[in-house]
Amino acid sequence: MTTYLRLWTEMFRLCWRKRPGMTALVLLLQLVNTAAFAVVGLALKALVDEMSSGGGVDVAALTVAAFGAALAFALDWTIGELAAVLTVHLVDSVGLTGVEPEILGICAGLDGIDHLERAEFLDRVTAVRGQGWAVVESAWSVLLSVLVVVRLLVTVAVLASAAVWLLLLVPGAAVQLWLDARGKRRVIATEVAVAGDVRLQRALFRLLTEPASVKEIQVAGVGDELRARQRAVWDGIVRARTSAWMTAGIWSSAGWLLFAVSYTVGLGLTVARGGSAGAVVLAVTLGAQLRTVLESALRSSTAAAESRRVLEPFRWLRRYAAEQRRRHGSGQAPPEKLRDGITLDRVSFRYHGGVAPAVHEVSVTLPAGSVVAVVGEYGSGKTTLVKLLAKMYEPTSGAIRVDGADLGDLDTAQWRLAMSAAFQDFGRYETTLAEAVGLGDITAPETARQAAIEAADANGLVDQLPDGPGTLLGTRFGGRGLSEGQWQKVALARACMRTSPLLFVLDEPTASLDAPSEHLIFQRYMRRAGEIAATSGGITLIVSHRFSTVADADLILVLEDGRLIESGSHQELLEHGGTYADLYGLQATAYALGNEGTLPAM
Numbered sequence: 232m233t234t235y236l237r238l239w240t241e242m243f244r245l246c247w248r249k250r251p252g253m254t255a256l257v258l259l260l261q262l263v264n265t266a267a268f269a270v271v272g273l274a275l276k277a278l279v280d281e282m283s284s285g286g287g288v289d290v291a292a293l294t295v296a297a298f299g300a301a302l303a304f305a306l307d308w309t310i311g312e313l314a315a316v317l318t319v320h321l322v323d324s325v326g327l328t329g330v331e332p333e334i335l336g337i338c339a340g341l342d343g344i345d346h347l348e349r350a351e352f353l354d355r356v357t358a359v360r361g362q363g364w365a366v367v368e369s370a371w372s373v374l375l376s377v378l379v380v381v382r383l384l385v386t387v388a389v390l391a392s393a394a395v396w397l398l399l400l401v402p403g404a405a406v407q408l409w410l411d412a413r414g415k416r417r418v419i420a421t422e423v424a425v426a427g428d429v430r431l432q433r434a435l436f437r438l439l440t441e442p443a444s445v446k447e448i449q450v451a452g453v454g455d456e457l458r459a460r461q462r463a464v465w466d467g468i469v470r471a472r473t474s475a476w477m478t479a480g481i482w483s484s485a486g487w488l489l490f491a492v493s494y495t496v497g498l499g500l501t502v503a504r505g506g507s508a509g510a511v512v513l514a515v516t517l518g519a520q521l522r523t524v525l526e527s528a529l530r531s532s533t534a535a536a537e538s539r540r541v542l543e544p545f546r547w548l549r550r551y552a553a554e555q556r557r558r559h560g561s562g563q564a565p566p567e568k569l570r571d572g573i574t575l576d577r578v579s580f581r582y583h584g585g586v587a588p589a590v591h592e593v594s595v596t597l598p599a600g601s602v603v604a605v606v607g608e609y610g611s612g613k614t615t616l617v618k619l620l621a622k623m624y625e626p627t628s629g630a631i632r633v634d635g636a637d638l639g640d641l642d643t644a645q646w647r648l649a650m651s652a653a654f655q656d657f658g659r660y661e662t663t664l665a666e667a668v669g670l671g672d673i674t675a676p677e678t679a680r681q682a683a684i685e686a687a688d689a690n691g692l693v694d695q696l697p698d699g700p701g702t703l704l705g706t707r708f709g710g711r712g713l714s715e716g717q718w719q720k721v722a723l724a725r726a727c728m729r730t731s732p733l734l735f736v737l738d739e740p741t742a743s744l745d746a747p748s749e750h751l752i753f754q755r756y757m758r759r760a761g762e763i764a765a766t767s768g769g770i771t772l773i774v775s776h777r778f779s780t781v782a783d784a785d786l787i788l789v790l791e792d793g794r795l796i797e798s799g800s801h802q803e804l805l806e807h808g809g810t811y812a813d814l815y816g817l818q819a820t821a822y823a824l825g826n827e828g829t830l831p832a833m
């Protein structure tokens with residue numbers, strides 16, 4: 232409870248920081264609104280007391296009481312509306328400018344990508360995304376609930392003093408609140424229960440509307456089947472929701488019925504036991520007012536209950552982020568230049584929930600200034616090794632050392648600035664070509680872009696584009712569509728923006744390119760590796776499952792099922808006659824058969 236109190240206090244402070252004027256105004260309006268409500272009841276009571284007093288009627292006092300009641304009633308009504316509208320506006324704007332950036336910061340600001348691959352993390356992100364307003368609103372709901380209780384107390388006190396039998400309304404109201412809350416809980420529980428189905432139908436909808444999957448669906452002719460499945464999932468969701476809403480409606484109606492009965496009995500007894508005309512008028516008015524207060528109480532209790540749906544995952548994400556940041560902290564700076572190299576000491580890594588390690592007890596030194604190739608069949612752990620070197624994951628056991636310093640102790644942001652990478656699953660940034668390349672190093676001068684485009688052999692692509700580097704890429708925002716190979720060239724150019732990284736990673740850099748481009752690119756990268764080695768002692772790490780492309784590397788690492796089974800130069804590995812020699816022979820034969828006996832030049 233104290234953590235909730237802290238969160239709510241923090242939300243009020245956030246409102247105050249972001250919108251001080253609006254926060255003060257909303258607070259004032261809510262307080263005036265509650266005071267006006269209380270005045271209505273008290274003025275009515277004064278009116279009735281005056282009218283039913285034995286002596287002569289004091290016209291002046293009567294007028295003041297009547298005028299006070301009318302004014303308070305008008306204030307209560309108009310200020311109530313205004314306060315409600317302004318609260319929604321305040322909550323919305325602070326949610327968007329204060330809480331949403333924090334949620335994005337948690338998703339995008341944590342070290343590595345481990346969290347982005349965990350269902351427990353992603354489920355919570357799904358629950359809070361776009362719901363920043365609900366976090367802020369929860370604090371205001373609590374304040375409003377307190378104010379509603381004040382209203383209830385005032386109403387009950389005035390009722391008790393005017394017509395004691397009307398206190399029967401109180402248990403009637405309590406039961407109504409309880410039944411209504413029960414119904415709301417059922418609705419919320421149903422929403423939680425169908426959340427998985429909601430995600431499933433969204434995923435099916437995406438499959439049926441995204442070009443990449445639609446192609447296959449059309450060719451396979453399974454569109455009708457998938458549409459039927461999506462409809463069936465929706466039908467199930469709608470049935471569950473309808474049933475929950477119906478049940479909640481029945482409970483709530485039963486509650487209101489009980490309230491109406493207690494009201495009738497209370498009023499009847501007031502009249503039967505000789506209540507004055509004033510008391511009856513007051514009873515009728517306050518009875519109606521009690522109903523309004525009850526509705527407000529129900530609204531704020533619903534808001535408070537619903538906010539838990541968001542508050543729970545929000546707090547979980549915060550705790551997770553704090554724990555991650557505490558663990559990583561800010562470490563030491565990486566060296567300016569590599570002197571010895573990067574050493575992997577019995578490095579193992581197991582994915583969250585994975586049965587076997589993706590990388591298993593790998594020990595090797597990548598010498599400074601060298602070109603290192605990592606080869607192996609599909610799923611042998613090549614990309615995982617690269618991601619470990621890029622600090623996207625932490626080794627489950629063992630250590631990676633950069634010139635003797637533990638990679639875990641190096642400041643992650645600085646380490647990333649000291650490296651450069653073209654990943655296998657590269658990003659497709661739908662912006663201008665110049666920007667999509669320049670993202671590789673936003674501190675570099677304009678001229679660096681041109682050099683990077685040349686380094687990636689992407690000049691031909693630029694020439695084909697209508698506005699050259701200023702051409703908008705991608706079709707989502709009305710730009711130019713690119714082929715896979717063209718997107719990959721953009722990614723490679725981006726990776727070439729940094730000219731002297733300590734680690735230059737190319738994970739399957741030519742997977743989407745044709746053979747001549749592949750050959751040209753590798754030649755260029757070999758030259759580039761020499762330049763990098765000379766300026767920073769940096770290592771160029773090339774991942775490939777095509778053995779023929781990496782024969783010029785200084786060191787070749789052969790992975791199998793996450794284990795390093797062989798390492799050495801191309802010549803040494805051929806002479807060794809192990810897996811590398813076998814697979815190289817097999818691939819060369821296959822390539823020769825497919826290309827009329829021409830092996831790619833190396």
Ligand SMILES: Nc1ncnc2c1ncn2[C@@H]1O[C@H](COP(=O)(O)OP(=O)(O)OP(=O)(O)O)[C@@H](O)[C@H]1O
Nearest residue numbers: 348582585589608609610611612613614615616776
């Ligand atoms: N995010 C992940 N979560 C769980 N397991 C994963 C994940 N990524 C990869 N794996 C598993 O780890 C193992 C190594 O995968 P990795 O991507 O490193 O292989 P790879 O050699 O790069 O394969 P490819 O040549 O197909 O790119 C595989 O068994 C794979 O199924």
